[in-house]
Amino acid sequence: MSWVEERDRLIAETLAFVKEVSGNQPELAAKLTVAVDAEMKAAENPKQIVPEPAQPMKLTDLREDIRNRVASFKARQQEMQDKREADYQEVIAKVRATLEQRSKSVHTGAANVKINKYSQ
Numbered sequence: 736m737s738w739v740e741e742r743d744r745l746i747a748e749t750l751a752f753v754k755e756v757s758g759n760q761p762e763l764a765a766k767l768t769v770a771v772d773a774e775m776k777a778a779e780n781p782k783q784i785v786p787e788p789a790q791p792m793k794l795t796d797l798r799e800d801i802r803n804r805v806a807s808f809k810a811r812q813q814e815m816q817d818k819r820e821a822d823y824q825e826v827i828a829k830v831r832a833t834l835e836q837r838s839k840s841v842h843t844g845a846a847n848v849k850i851n852k853y854s855q
Contacts, residue, residue: 792800
């Protein structure tokens with residue numbers, strides 16, 4: 736079955752459905768039928784789209800584009816590495832501060848201070 740036959744069959748089914756749905760409202764059926772007919776005519780006469788021929792890229796332009804993309808990629812990778820390093824340094828500083836605080840409280844004679852829930 737060609738696409739034209741399939742389209743015509745679909746249009747016929749659509750018109751039958753419109754008539755069934757509109758029931759006792761002939762003006763509604765007429766409006767819907769006109770709309771379907773207009774779409775059918777538009778489908779029969781499609782506009783011809785002519786693509787513009789692609790302009791070939793010059794080799795120097797292509798190389799420059801690749802250089803720019805590589806530079807952009809490297810800059811983004813460096814940004815991400817710097818962010819990871821800053822996050823790491825922040826976490827390490829917090830851990831060291833916590834450890835120093837606990838070690839001071841243990842070494843300053845606060846022997847009865849609970850360090851965790853298992854210490855007595």
